[in-house]
Amino acid sequence: MNIFIILGMGAAVGFLSGMFGVGGGFLITPLLIFYNIPPVVAVATGANQVVASSVSGAITHFRRGTLDMKLGTILLIGGLVGATVGVWIFSWLRSIGQLDLFISLLYVVLLSTIGVLMLQESVRAMRKAKLNQPLPLKRPGQHNWVHRLPLKMRFKKSKIYLSAIPVVMLGFFIGILTSIMGVGGGFIMVPAMIYLLRIPTNVVVGTSLFQIIFVTAYTTMVQAATNYSVDIVLAFILMVAGVIGAQYGVRVGQKLRGEQLRALLALLVLAVGIRLAIGLFIRPEDLYSVAVGGIGY
Amino acid sequence: MLKQLALLSMFIIAPAGVSLAQLPLGEASSAQEGLDIGVSSNEIAITSDFRGADLTVFGAITNADDLLLAIGQYDIIVTLEGPRDYATVRRKERVLGIWINTESMTFEQVPESYSIASTRQLDDETQLTALDNIGVGIEHLPLNPTGYIRDVGQLSEFREAYRRLKLSGGLYQKETSGVRFVSSSLFRASLRLPANVPDGVHIVRAYLFKGGTQVTQREIPLRVVKTGLEQAITDAAHDRPLAYGAFCVLIAMLTGWGASLVFRKD
Numbered sequence: 001m002n003i004f005i006i007l008g009m010g011a012a013v014g015f016l017s018g019m020f021g022v023g024g025g026f027l028i029t030p031l032l033i034f035y036n037i038p039p040v041v042a043v044a045t046g047a048n049q050v051v052a053s054s055v056s057g058a059i060t061h062f063r064r065g066t067l068d069m070k071l072g073t074i075l076l077i078g079g080l081v082g083a084t085v086g087v088w089i090f091s092w093l094r095s096i097g098q099l100d101l102f103i104s105l106l107y108v109v110l111l112s113t114i115g116v117l118m119l120q121e122s123v124r125a126m127r128k129a130k131l132n133q134p135l136p137l138k139r140p141g142q143h144n145w146v147h148r149l150p151l152k153m154r155f156k157k158s159k160i161y162l163s164a165i166p167v168v169m170l171g172f173f174i175g176i177l178t179s180i181m182g183v184g185g186g187f188i189m190v191p192a193m194i195y196l197l198r199i200p201t202n203v204v205v206g207t208s209l210f211q212i213i214f215v216t217a218y219t220t221m222v223q224a225a226t227n228y229s230v231d232i233v234l235a236f237i238l239m240v241a242g243v244i245g246a247q248y249g250v251r252v253g254q255k256l257r258g259e260q261l262r263a264l265l266a267l268l269v270l271a272v273g274i275r276l277a278i279g280l281f282i283r284p285e286d287l288y289s290v291a292v293g294g295i296g297y
Numbered sequence: 298m299l300k301q302l303a304l305l306s307m308f309i310i311a312p313a314g315v316s317l318a319q320l321p322l323g324e325a326s327s328a329q330e331g332l333d334i335g336v337s338s339n340e341i342a343i344t345s346d347f348r349g350a351d352l353t354v355f356g357a358i359t360n361a362d363d364l365l366l367a368i369g370q371y372d373i374i375v376t377l378e379g380p381r382d383y384a385t386v387r388r389k390e391r392v393l394g395i396w397i398n399t400e401s402m403t404f405e406q407v408p409e410s411y412s413i414a415s416t417r418q419l420d421d422e423t424q425l426t427a428l429d430n431i432g433v434g435i436e437h438l439p440l441n442p443t444g445y446i447r448d449v450g451q452l453s454e455f456r457e458a459y460r461r462l463k464l465s466g467g468l469y470q471k472e473t474s475g476v477r478f479v480s481s482s483l484f485r486a487s488l489r490l491p492a493n494v495p496d497g498v499h500i501v502r503a504y505l506f507k508g509g510t511q512v513t514q515r516e517i518p519l520r521v522v523k524t525g526l527e528q529a530i531t532d533a534a535h536d537r538p539l540a541y542g543a544f545c546v547l548i549a550m551l552t553g554w555g556a557s558l559v560f561r562k563d
Contacts (some may be wrong), residue, residue, distance in 0.1 A: 048545050055553025056560075097387045097398040105395075217546040224542030228534050232545045239549060243556035280395045287389045288458035289398070290466075292382050292409060 005035065006234060010049075010241030017053060017242070018249025019256075020265045021205075023212065025050040025183035028238060030107055030272050037234070039103045040094060044223035044230045045238070046182030050216040052239035053246065054184055054209045061206025068157040068203045071167065072210035075189075078168035079215035082175020087222045090180050094227070097291070104276050106181055111273030114187060118266035125259040146196060158203050166197060171211060179219045184212035331359040332515045334375075334503045339517070341490065342524045349492040352377060352519070356503055358482045365507065366481050372416050372424070372506040373476045374433060375486035377519065379410030379468075380497035383443070386455045386462075402455040405443045409495045410468045411435060412488040414475025423509035431511060433504060435460055435469050467491040496521045496531075 009031050017024035025046050032042035061067045093099040149163035170192055174185035189208045193199045199207075224230040253261060334356035341350055354375050358366075365371060384407050387398040413434055419425065428437040440456045463469035468491055476486040486503070502516040523531055533541045 048549055051546055051549035052553040052556075055550050056557035059554065059557045097385070097401055101395070101397055213550075217549070220546050220549070221539065221542035224534065224545060225538040228538060230534070230542060230545050232530060232534075232541075232548065235545060236548060236552070239552045243552060243560075246556075247560050282396075283391075284389055284396055286462065287396075288455075288462060289387050289389075290459060290462045291385045291387070293385065 001037075001234075003237060006237045007241045009035070010238035011245035013238075014053070014242035014245025015249035015252075016245075016265070016268070018246030018251075019253035020249075020261060021253070022265070023050055023053055023184040023186045024242065024246075025053075025185075025216075026107075026111065026181070026187060027268075027272065028242075029103075029182040030111075030276055032234075033103075034275070038229075039100045040227055040229045041231055041234070043090075043103065043180070043182035044220065044227060045235045047178060047216045047223065048220040048230055048232070048235040049238045049242060050178075050182070050184045051213060051220060053242055054186075054212045054216065056243060056246075058206065058209040058213055061209060064206070065157075066202050067206035067210055068155055069210070070153075071155045071158055071199070071203070072207045074153070074164050074167045075171040075174075075207065075211040076214050078171025078173075079175035079178070079211050080218055082172035082177075083179045083215050083219045083222065084175075085172075086176040086179030087219065087226060089176070090223075091226055101280070103181065104280055106177075108273050108277045108280065110177075110181075110188075111269050111276070115266050115270035115273055118262055118269065122259045122262040122266060126263065129259060144196075144198070147198070158199050158207075160199060162197060162199075170197070171215075174211070175215050175219075178212075178215050179222070182219075184209075184216055186212060328360045330361055330371075330505060330507065330512050332503055332505045332513050333357050333359060334501070334515045334517060336501055336517060336519060340520045340522060341494075342522055343494070343496060343527070344524055345527050347492060349494070350490045352488045352490055352501070354486040354488065354501055354503065356484050356486070356515075358484075358505060361482045363481070370508050372419070372509075373484050373486070374413065374415045374419070374504045374506065375476055375488065376414075376433060376502045376504075377410075377412040377488045377490070378408045378500045378502065379495050379521075380499070381406040381408050383407075384409075384459065386459050388455070388458070400447070400451065400455075402442050402446065402451070403444055404440045404456075404459065407438065407440060407459075410491065410499070411438065411463070412470045412472075412490070414472045414486045414488055416474075416476045416478075416484075418473045421509055424506065427506070427509065427511050431504070433502075435464065435471055466493075468493065490521070494521055496523050 009028070013024045013027045013031065016022070016027065028049055029042050029046040032046065033039050037045075058067065090099065093102050146163070146166045149165045151164045152161055153164050154161050170189065174189050177183055177185045177188070186205075186208050189211070190204055193204045193208065194201055220230055334354055337353045337355075341352070356373065356375075358371060361371065383403055383405060385401055385403045387401040389396045390399040392399070419428065419434070428434045432439045440459060442452060442455075446452070460469065470489050470491070472487070472489070475488065476484055478484045488501075499519040499521055500516050501519050502514060504514045505512045522528065533544075
């Protein structure tokens, strides 16, 4: 393992995450896998790295007052249960020898879906901008099926009255993704909160970061205890390079135009997804593999 | 009639076979040969820049028959066996275009690493049978499957794959001329420890063969330990996993918090 490659990887992903305002976990884990780090280690270490990158973001939002603690806590309850279930699924997949395949498949599905959606959206926006048409502001309707669910609660900071059920469910789903894929899950949580739960945009990012910190921290602990797969040296190098890279990314991101930026990120996400997909389809050099440990390990 | 004939021939052949096998053993020596070995160090430290190491084993044959020594009737095999654990071999197959692990087989308690050196290529029939019986050599290590086996016919394929993968990964090594006599009865064996050698107690074993039959064996333990920061981290991760996990989280939170302090825009 070359320390400079890891540093470069962390800095590059940090730069991109600063530039696009994403967590970067969904890029770190596949990159580590490409660098022949076992997926078990890549996922657990990725989760640990996300803790660092989301703490600094959450602090900023907390200072600005754009973090809804109550909403975040309810998301977190779902997230912790989801992460527990996720680690259980993770260990089970590992014991039957299907973990690597499952991680790759999940990434291929997720990255290609998100990449295509983002690309479509940004190309449409660019075309509109070229024709000098004003962008039609998407005004989400005030109510949808989510708002007919029981167990409603009032969230003062977000100024909404919303059922706890979809919030817990969303947290739960993201928790599973965190523990199996080593991602924060912000790239799914943020759109879901805006378009599905109709939560005001200004509190969405801060609140999702709050959930991400604790779910990734919890996942790191549980992975360390069950699979011994957190590599603190690797994680620390990634963290330090990542937070520094992010600062420069933010600066560059402010100078570029939004649509072009999103199109770029979409292409990058697609490229990573395609690279992972190719790995699934080409015939492996050796059909056999050996793992130390018996059934159940 | 035919059965009786077969039975009769067995009686005639059997004693002849026994006496033939005993011939090189019985006549020449009066005292039993012995074997003494020593290792250059009984502990190997793995530092963070460990690139593998060579282990030299010295030994002497005691009570050797000079004539048999002179004509090269003695063979020495030295092995270095790593800690034992279960090993699972998996095979991929194409399912809907994707390569998926479908079949698997778990072998019970096999050495994680194995290095063997001998005086020469061991190929005659008696010797191979002897090696099979004592389970010495990469091809002769007992690989016993555990658990439910769907298809016994695949056993040899999986065993062969295990040996091949271990050899290509460098964890299993063999050197057919790794043992050399430095004088008539003194020998020196070099064994290679790969860079990814597992830590734990390894065992150096030396076997003395006379005319293809095992006479005696000796063994000494060799400790392979990770040192410095590497060991501290590995130990902590395995012995106190929860505390280690909490430490990892703390480091991450401090890094994130530190970054928000350093790069604060006021």
